[in-house]
Amino acid sequence: MLSVHQLSRTYGSFVAVDNVSFSINKGEIVGLLGHNGAGKTSIMKVISGYLEADTGRVTVDGVDLQNSPKLVQKSLGYLPESLPVYPEMTVADYLDYAADLKGLKGEEKASELRRAIKATDITEKLLVPIATLSRGYKQRVGVAQAILGRPKLLILDEPTNGLDPEQTQHMRDLICEVAKDATVILSTHIMQEVEAICSRVLMLNAGSLALDAKLDELRASHHLLLQTSLNKNDVLAMADWGEIDSVKLLHTVEGGSEFRVALDNSAKPKLVAARIAAFIVAQNAELYALQPEQRNLETLFKEVNQGYKKEGLNHAA
Ligand SMILES: Nc1ncnc2c1ncn2[C@@H]1O[C@H](COP(=O)(O)OP(=O)(O)OP(=O)(O)O)[C@@H](O)[C@H]1O
Helix, strand or coil, X not given: CEEEEEEEEEECCEXXXXXXXXXXXXCCEEEEECCCCCCHHHHHHHXXXXXXXXXXXXXXXXXXXXXXXXXXHHCEEEECCCCCCCCCCEHHHHHHHHHHHCCCCHHHHHHHHHHHHHHHCCXXXXXXXXXXXXXXXXXXXXXXXXXXXXXXXXXXECCCCCCCHHHHHHHHHHHHHHCCCCEEEEEECCHHHHHXXXXXXXXXXXCEEEEEEEHHHXXXXXXXXXXXXXXXXXXXXXXXXXXXEEEEEXXXXXXXXXEEEEEXXXXXXXXXXXXXXXXXXXXXXCEEEEEECCCCHHHHHHHHHCCCCHHXXXXXX
């Protein structure tokens, strides 16, 4: 659906986006996660055609953005970081104008306006100037213009930024609803946002893509934490077992040591755990603890920002 290939963007000599590649399939909701200044907005601006890349290629449904910008822009909706730029216009006039810009006409325009207004629940604000709207309503107006014309790709830059918890929930529900007919990429620096609505996460660190992973895969741990009194060398030798990738000594605990056991991708954690337990018991050693390691986005985010290598993270996930 969306393909981004070796994208780079500099501002003067500063590299804001550094050789970023990813592709997104139809129907996915993908979260672009990163600290302030990581490059999220720059990537979204490039994908939506508002900013030129220095190098790299963006295609939407096989159409090249650089060669056919108008065609690509017709198939996407964009909620920019800073909201509607016509504060003096009423919501109705602004949406009418946005529909014209998207080339909507006649009955299609009318029905699309009705749909976007209903989906974002802004009927009661239609005759109000945008300047007087609360942050939450401005955000809804921004989303309403983004979904006009049923875009195949929706690009949302920090869609819940500044919203209160109730508005945030409303916006998340709306995004999930819209995603039934569209592919969505949204940027955020809030991990819970990604956990709540995304099926996949792209983590950026200083302009580079540090992690690209499905949330399901992240949740399914391929590491076991083991505490045992068994001789250290016997535990480390488990790395030679077929289903185990590596064993690392973490630290010593009372009466033994703690290890992280990394499993092969094809290994079944429960079966390997049972085998380890049986082995330790057969050696007459104590098994103090053996459990899957919990890895959540927060842990990974910290690791990314502490400079973990992309390979290491993918492996860890
Ligand atoms: N027009 C510009 N001129 C110079 N530097 C810029 C410009 N726009 C962005 N930058 C810099 O590029 C880097 C990436 O900015 P970008 O807005 O893409 O990050 P971001 O991840 O969206 O950040 P935030 O979460 O704060 O919105 C930042 O260091 C920013 O200061």
